[in-house]
Amino acid sequence: xxxxxxxxxxxxxxxxxxxxxxxxxxxxxxxxxxxxxxxxxxxxxxxxxxxxxxxxxxxxxxxxxxxxxxxxxxxxxxxxxxxxxxxxxxxxxxxxxxxxxxxxxxxxxxxxxxxxxxxxxxxxxxxxxxxxxxxxxxxxxxxxxxxxxxxxxxxxxxxxxxxxxxxxxxxxxxxxxxxxxxxxxxxxxxxxxxxxxxxxxxxxxxxxxxxxxxxxxxxxxxxxxxxxxxxxxxxxxxxxxxxxxxxxxxxxxxxxxxxxxxxxxxxxxxxxxxxxxxxxxxxxxxxxxxxxxxxxxxxxxxxxxxxxxxxxxxxxxxxxxxxxxxxxxxxxxxxxxxxxxxxxxxxxxxxxxxxxxxxxxxxxxxxxxxxxxxxxxxxxxxx
Amino acid sequence: xxxxxxxxxxxxxxxxxxxxxxxxxxxxxxxxxxxxxxxxxxxxxxxxxxxxxxxxxxxxxxxxxxxxxxxxxxxxxxxxxxxxxxxxxxxxxxxxxxxxxxxxxxxxxxxxxxxxxxxxxxxxxxxxxxxxxxxxxxxxxxxxxxxxxxxxxxxxxxxxxxxxxxxxxxxxxxxxxxxxxxxxxxxxxxxxxxxxxxxxxxxxxxxxxxxxxxxxxxxxxxxxxxxxxxxxxxxxxxxxxxxxxxxxxxxxxxxxxxxxxxxxxxxxxxxxxxxxxxxxxxxxxxxxxxxxxxxxxxxxxxxxxxxxxxxxxxxxxxxxxxxxxxxxxxxxxxxxxxxxxxxxxxxxxxxxxxxxxxxxxxxxxxxxxxxxxxxxxxxxxxx
Numbered sequence: 001x002x003x004x005x006x007x008x009x010x011x012x013x014x015x016x017x018x019x020x021x022x023x024x025x026x027x028x029x030x031x032x033x034x035x036x037x038x039x040x041x042x043x044x045x046x047x048x049x050x051x052x053x054x055x056x057x058x059x060x061x062x063x064x065x066x067x068x069x070x071x072x073x074x075x076x077x078x079x080x081x082x083x084x085x086x087x088x089x090x091x092x093x094x095x096x097x098x099x100x101x102x103x104x105x106x107x108x109x110x111x112x113x114x115x116x117x118x119x120x121x122x123x124x125x126x127x128x129x130x131x132x133x134x135x136x137x138x139x140x141x142x143x144x145x146x147x148x149x150x151x152x153x154x155x156x157x158x159x160x161x162x163x164x165x166x167x168x169x170x171x172x173x174x175x176x177x178x179x180x181x182x183x184x185x186x187x188x189x190x191x192x193x194x195x196x197x198x199x200x201x202x203x204x205x206x207x208x209x210x211x212x213x214x215x216x217x218x219x220x221x222x223x224x225x226x227x228x229x230x231x232x233x234x235x236x237x238x239x240x241x242x243x244x245x246x247x248x249x250x251x252x253x254x255x256x257x258x259x260x261x262x263x264x265x266x267x268x269x270x271x272x273x274x275x276x277x278x279x280x281x282x283x284x285x286x287x288x289x290x291x292x293x294x295x296x297x298x299x300x301x302x303x304x305x306x307x308x309x310x311x312x313x314x315x316x317x318x319x320x321x322x323x324x325x326x327x328x329x330x331x332x333x334x335x336x337x338x339x340x341x342x343x344x345x346x347x348x349x350x351x352x353x354x355x356x357x358x359x360x361x362x363x364x365x366x367x368x369x370x371x372x373x374x375x376x377x378x379x380x381x382x383x
Numbered sequence: 384x385x386x387x388x389x390x391x392x393x394x395x396x397x398x399x400x401x402x403x404x405x406x407x408x409x410x411x412x413x414x415x416x417x418x419x420x421x422x423x424x425x426x427x428x429x430x431x432x433x434x435x436x437x438x439x440x441x442x443x444x445x446x447x448x449x450x451x452x453x454x455x456x457x458x459x460x461x462x463x464x465x466x467x468x469x470x471x472x473x474x475x476x477x478x479x480x481x482x483x484x485x486x487x488x489x490x491x492x493x494x495x496x497x498x499x500x501x502x503x504x505x506x507x508x509x510x511x512x513x514x515x516x517x518x519x520x521x522x523x524x525x526x527x528x529x530x531x532x533x534x535x536x537x538x539x540x541x542x543x544x545x546x547x548x549x550x551x552x553x554x555x556x557x558x559x560x561x562x563x564x565x566x567x568x569x570x571x572x573x574x575x576x577x578x579x580x581x582x583x584x585x586x587x588x589x590x591x592x593x594x595x596x597x598x599x600x601x602x603x604x605x606x607x608x609x610x611x612x613x614x615x616x617x618x619x620x621x622x623x624x625x626x627x628x629x630x631x632x633x634x635x636x637x638x639x640x641x642x643x644x645x646x647x648x649x650x651x652x653x654x655x656x657x658x659x660x661x662x663x664x665x666x667x668x669x670x671x672x673x674x675x676x677x678x679x680x681x682x683x684x685x686x687x688x689x690x691x692x693x694x695x696x697x698x699x700x701x702x703x704x705x706x707x708x709x710x711x712x713x714x715x716x717x718x719x720x721x722x723x724x725x726x727x728x729x730x731x732x733x734x735x736x737x738x739x740x741x742x743x744x745x746x747x748x749x750x751x752x753x754x755x756x757x758x759x760x761x762x763x764x765x766x
Contacts, residue, residue, distance in 0.1 A: 001483070001484050051443065052437055052443065054435055054437055054438045054508070054511060055437045055438060055443075058511050059511055059515070060434065060435065060438075060464075060466055060508070060511045060512045061466050061511070061512030061513065061627070061752070061753055061756060063465070063757070064466075064512070064624055064627045064752075064753065064756040064757055065514070065627045067624045067627065067757075068626060068627040068628070072624070073624045073625065073626065073639075074623040074624050074625065074639060074640065074643040075623075075624060076475075076621070076622035076623055076624065076644075076757070076759075077465070077622075077624050077757055078463055078464065078465040078469075078472040078475075078476070078622070078757070079463070079464040079465065080461055080462070080463065081443075081461065081462040081463075081464060082446070082460070082461040082462065083443055083444050083447075089461040092459075092461075092485070093461070093476065093479075095483070095485075096476075096479040096480055096483040096485055097479055097483075099483035099484065099485070100384070100478070100479040100480075100482035100483035101384050101482065102475075102478075102479055102482070102620075102621075125437070125443070128437060128441050128442055128443045128444070129443045129444030129447070130444065131448070132442070237485075238459070238485075239459035239460075239461070240457040240458075240459055241447055241450045241455070241456045241457050241458060241459065241460050242456065242457065243451060243456065244444070244447045244448045244450065244451040245451070256456075256457060257457065260457040261459075369444070369447075370444055370447065373444060373447040374446070374447055374450075374459070374460055374461070376459075
């Protein structure tokens, strides 16, 4: 099977944006075309990862609008939705389109416009991905995060501070990301004294609601050098589901979708956790960074917190995690988040991460839908 | 590139169903697993084609719920949306998942639950796929159909009756389809005297609003015989866009997405229009059957109506079109329609179409999103 390369990538300013979804997608799409020096009408396929433009803005058919805006007609287009992991799913779909031979040049654009909604309105849309009984009983994704965090801390006798340190680290990394929603240093005290959201988790344990977009351009590796010297290669990509009803899981501190998608991605890439030099994890809640570290084999079960306490996941540590600032500081525009994760790893692989650059030959991104209901893991390597 | 086979297919009763989207999808999924004699946990990938479960029912994350209901975990899952052609897009996505080597067994389940909404509410959701300015000015998809029909009839000096004959034919075919929403013979007079919807088109020129689901099971052709003798092969599949703004098209009677996706599908299959023995076309409006016949090369521009008048597209004609009854009689549950088209062609290719069976070695399905905004064309052949 021929390998697939990423020859272009972009992301727009994440935060509160005065632009509707169509404009956000077009901005990322145009920047990505520019990054690779290609035109819209060079595209064979154009995929859009987006969870809910219909619910958030009353707009569907957005991929067609984007094909118009990028001058991509008659490129084939469709929307990929896997709720909060739509960006990872879109990356997998774009990879499939090239790997299958259906397309020689595929662009994926992920985006979401959310901040015009109140938190309650946005929660209504996001919570529609959970089992209806869960939401009816008042259990939202943050509730699951709180319960899981309490369980983890007690089970492994971990200090509350270790979770807060994830937030502190990711906010520090975000200072160097010009696209991040919050470029703001946060100290331990601020996290620990912020308002309680879902005990023991507090405001600064959560990512914000965000508008934004990001894009990737994929082609067969054999022709990548014709476009650019700055390309990376997708060596592993896979996705997996866990139970739709969260309480049906055997162990709340193990995310089955993370474990299984990671296992498959490692196998495809011929890599082990030890080979990964940099990772973007889905830190929608601080506790999720622990669970992904353990699920992906970066730490033994119950030991992610000690790695964080020891500074191993900081930018200068053994395995830098979320050099981009993560969802925590960068923001979480649902359909864009997974794409922006790959953007960061691609920049790291091509040596173009600027002040965020670390030494890395192999990178991994993990995008989590729902509370781990569906997860995609992607491994990128230097060309 | 290894070819991809269809080893199982199902569709549920189309019509007004007392079941939510999750149940509809599970019913088609289970029937399709049974058809191929496999279990849910044999699946590698599980795709759902659906336009708007969030807008219609306030439910997202439906693919995860379906993975649970079919016992398919940890199969990877995602939703494919391309508005009214989501089923064709889902077929293309499922094909890519197998052709890329990502999956050895992929199920696609398409479905939509719509009839609990009023026509006005459903129109609000469907019209959200058009350019906002079009809808704000009162132009819906039926309006486009009316204007295009008038243009076609005048341009080619075609009789109004020729359009009505599409409806009469498809309703007659639908009599033999136990899953059709309307198993009801309709005569020319009834069509021509039904209430005007978008002049010159009347009620019986339009498909209904429908609940329903359908499913397909795909694997590499090399292993298909291990599952069943009754399999067909996807020899061509492609998709293409036309302008998002309908009035920007050069010629309203030419659907660019139909022409381009057809051209690519023929090329991939090494087939010509003359090779096609049976076809399912997207007759959301009677005029669309003419435009697809001409766009796909079954008739010269301006001559589809003469072929219909001559009875060439009837079940016993030279090229039977919509032996299933089409969207017109069978119904149009958005995300399911394109899947049900392939279901019909698969049944024709495997000799299992019962009273609808025609003599056919090669079949084609054309699924149209919006007013031709995005189109997928699939060619199936006997194994």
